Amino acid sequence: xxxxxxxxxxxxxxxxxxxxxxxxxxxxxxxxxxxxxxxxxxxxxxxxxxxxxxxxxxxxxxxxxxxxxxxxxxxxxxxxxxxxxxxxxxxxxxxxxxxxxxxxxxxxxxxxxxxxxxxxxxxxxxxxxxxxxxxxxxxxxxxxxxxxxxxxxxxxxxxxxxxxxxxxxxxxxxxxxxxxxxxxxxxxxxxxxxxxxxxxxxxxxxxxxxxxxxxxxxxxxxxxxxxxxxxxxxxxxxxxxxxxxxxxxxxxxxxxxxxxxxxxxxxxxxxxxxxxxxxxxxxxxxxxxxxxxxxxxxxxxxxxxxxxxxxxxxxxxxxxxxxxxxxxxxxxxxxxxxxxxxxxxxxxxxxxxxxxxxxxxxxxxxxxxxxxxxxxxxxxxxxxxxxxxxxxxxxxxxxxxxxxxxxxxxxxxxxxxxxxxxxxxxxxxxxxxxxxxxxxxxxxxxxxxxxxxxxxxxxxxxxxxxxxxxxxxxxxxxxxxxxxxxxxxxxxxxxxxxxxxxxxxxxxxxxxxxxxxxxxxxxxxxxxxxxxxxxxxxxxxxxxxxxxxxxxxxxxxxx
Numbered sequence: 213x214x215x216x217x218x219x220x221x222x223x224x225x226x227x228x229x230x231x232x233x234x235x236x237x238x239x240x241x242x243x244x245x246x247x248x249x250x251x252x253x254x255x256x257x258x259x260x261x262x263x264x265x266x267x268x269x270x271x272x273x274x275x276x277x278x279x280x281x282x283x284x285x286x287x288x289x290x291x292x293x294x295x296x297x298x299x300x301x302x303x304x305x306x307x308x309x310x311x312x313x314x315x316x317x318x319x320x321x322x323x324x325x326x327x328x329x330x331x332x333x334x335x336x337x338x339x340x341x342x343x344x345x346x347x348x349x350x351x352x353x354x355x356x357x358x359x360x361x362x363x364x365x366x367x368x369x370x371x372x373x374x375x376x377x378x379x380x381x382x383x384x385x386x387x388x389x390x391x392x393x394x395x396x397x398x399x400x401x402x403x404x405x406x407x408x409x410x411x412x413x414x415x416x417x418x419x420x421x422x423x424x425x426x427x428x429x430x431x432x433x434x435x436x437x438x439x440x441x442x443x444x445x446x447x448x449x450x451x452x453x454x455x456x457x458x459x460x461x462x463x464x465x466x467x468x469x470x471x472x473x474x475x476x477x478x479x480x481x482x483x484x485x486x487x488x489x490x491x492x493x494x495x496x497x498x499x500x501x502x503x504x505x506x507x508x509x510x511x512x513x514x515x516x517x518x519x520x521x522x523x524x525x526x527x528x529x530x531x532x533x534x535x536x537x538x539x540x541x542x543x544x545x546x547x548x549x550x551x552x553x554x555x556x557x558x559x560x561x562x563x564x565x566x567x568x569x570x571x572x573x574x575x576x577x578x579x580x581x582x583x584x585x586x587x588x589x590x591x592x593x594x595x596x597x598x599x600x601x602x603x604x605x606x607x608x609x610x611x612x613x614x615x616x617x618x619x620x621x622x623x624x625x626x627x628x629x630x631x632x633x634x635x636x637x638x639x640x641x642x643x644x645x646x647x648x649x650x651x652x653x654x655x656x657x658x659x660x661x662x663x664x665x666x667x668x669x670x671x672x673x674x675x676x677x678x679x680x681x682x683x684x685x686x687x688x689x690x691x692x693x694x695x696x697x698x699x700x701x702x703x704x705x706x707x708x709x710x711x712x713x714x715x716x717x718x719x720x721x722x723x724x725x726x727x728x729x730x731x732x733x734x735x736x737x738x739x740x741x742x743x744x745x746x747x748x749x750x751x752x753x754x755x756x757x758x759x760x761x762x763x764x765x766x767x768x769x770x771x
Contacts, residue, residue, distance in 0.1 A: 216298055218247050218267060218275040221290065222254050228293055229254070231528070232286070243279040243286065250276075269294045316344055316448065320455060328463040330354070334365035337431060337456035342368055344452075345417070345445045347433040349373060354421070354429035354460070355382070362429075370412075372434045377407040384408060392427050394419040394450045396441045415440035419453035423461035431456075518580040518614045518660055519640035520559065522550065522587065523568035525607045525648065531567075543567055546606075549590045557583035562632055570641075572632070577614045577660045581670065581692060584610045584654050588695030611644025612656035614663050639687070642680045646689060650675060651741030654695055658688025670694055671701075671708060674715050675742060677763065686763060691742065703737040710736075711743060718746060721762075723754040 222229045222245065232254065236243050242262075245254035253275070262280065265287035266273045274294065277287040320340050324333060334352040342350050349369035353362050362379045384406055397416040403409040409416070415435035421428045431453050435441065524530070524546065531539050547564055554561060559573040559580060573580040587610060595605040615636035622633075643655050655675070661667055673691045680687060693704040714729025730747035733740050753762075 216269060216274075216294055216301070218245060218290070218294075219253050221294060221297065228290075235286075239282065241280050241282060243277065243283060245275060245277050245290075247275045248273060255279075267291050267294065269298060316340070317451060317455070320452060324455060324459040328459075330460045330463045331365040333456055333459045333463060337452055338366040338368050341431055341433060341449060341452050344448055345433060345441070346435075347417075347440070348436045349413075350431070350433040351375070351378070352421075352429065352431050352456075353378065355427065369434075370436075372410045372413050372436075373432070374407050374410070381406055381408065392420050392422065394446065394453070396443075396446055409434065412436045414438045417441040417446060417449060419446070419449040421453045421457040421460070423457045426461075428457050428460060514616060514618050515574055516615065517617050517636070518573040518577040518612055519617070519637050520554070520571040520573065520580050520584065520610065520612050521568060521641045521644035522571075522584075522608050522610045523644055525609060527567040530604070530606070546594070546608075549594055550587050553586045553590055554583050557586070559583055568644075570637070572617075572619075576663075576665070577612070577656075578664045578666075580612050580614075580660070581656065581664060584612060584656075585692070585695040588653055592697055608653065609644050609647030610654045611640050611642070611647060612654075612660050613640035613643055614657065614660040615639065639680070643687075643689065646678065650689075650691065650745055652691045654692045655689055656692060658690060661688075661690050671705060673704075673708065673711050673742070676715060676719060676746070700739075704740070707733040707736050707740065707743075711740075714743075715746070718750055721753075721758060723750040723758075726750040727754060 222232070232243075236255070243255045244252060244257055244262075245267075247253050262278045263283060264276045264278045265284045267275045267277060267287050267290045269291065277283045277290065279286070320336075323336050323340070327333060327336070334354065338350050338352050341347075347369060349372035350367070351364055351373050352366040353364055355361075356363055362382050364375055364378065367373070367375070384403060395418070397418070400409060400413070400416050403416075404411065404413070413434045414437055416432070418430050418432040420430050431449060433441075433449070530542075534542060543566060546567075547569065550569060551561055554569075554571045557573070557579045558575050559571045561569060562572050563570045571580075571583075573583070587608075591606065591608055598605060613636055615634065617632055617634035617636050619632050639657065643657055647653060647655055652675075661672065664670075671693045673693060675689045675691055677686045678689055679685075693701060693708075696704055710729050710732045714726045714733065717723075717729060718726035727747055727750040730743045730750065733743040734747070737743070
């Protein structure tokens, strides 16, 4: 996992960079950010007197913010953002490590459930142990309580253990495994001197096999390299030892075996339920798999989907008034209301992104549109609750776009991630950002609208064409007004024909007629921000002229 730096936080595509540029323009304050080597990575060198404030991550200075008094606040915000990114990376690494361990445990449990023979279980255990923990040799030893003798039902690898000496000296094994301990052994000369271990052995690890406080035996692995085993190896070996001990105990008592198999199946189901919360089951099924444990690096599938992005407006301003705990509860409450709506309309959450959500609708774009309308209603209900608690109402923008997308498993053999790769995702995110320009809660692309069956069921306003930053293609943008609160919806419906006629005139370069039409909209609905937006542009073109290459598309220079 690559270390966090100020440069990674302030890359060109970073939302934080865009915000910082916007803040600097609004404030009119000169601001410079330097990395730990005093290389300028944002802004320009500040002339005259300026202060320098450090940006810290885990007590390490990653750079400085230079400028006026507000530079201190920016440095603190950057420190907080870096800390959030660091926590996100750490959580991701921990979750994937858990997935990998669960995969081993799940597969092993499946194998154990297919047999009730103790010796077969011992061989499966040793096979899984050496596969998961690279070793040159290994044995499983079991203690027969009735005969008071050691039994070696499984062995594997090079002959680094003398089995005859092992059976004849059970007293020495009381120190490794039969005494109930599990550890990595650093001093094992006594085992070599007794002839149990051969001279090439340089590393030894063992785990006791216990069932209900009864020591049944031990799994012992040997390596020919120094310091070959780690604490993670020991943790996994202990897990395997405990599972196999339970299986062997169950095999000896058949009725108990049936009960414990049922318990293991229930545990596996719980594991599946947990994993589905991290990687949606819809994503796994789209890859043609039944469960997360079936997926492999490189699995992928191409689909035509509708991507939905939603984002809480002015979240930074809201969050500054809350403690971190209040922030977390607020975002959780927001997500808890919208997540079920998305699932109810055959969509699934691809990512929770703090104050925003990315969802996919693989079946039909109208599923996404219906979900978006209901999400607006859920936000209205949420605001009623916030109003009763004396809290500020929130607004959220929703953007939709339909197009091709690749869903798959990327990463490497040690770190996997469920990824969606497509320009469709970027376009949907940009459309969501346009809701701030038009002050509209729900926008969708013309591409999405064209694929909606019976689109006449919805109230649509055409908002012309845009050319998104970094894009060459022009995109048609439409607004769906169905989700507005009742009073606002009635105003929008009364002015719908006026608005669409004005937009038609606007696209035909009849800016005078367009301005009159938008003015008529504003006489009936003074708070129609989209009409305000276009009347200003129409008036400008009417008085200043329109560029020769104007195609009706407005260039959006911000993400």
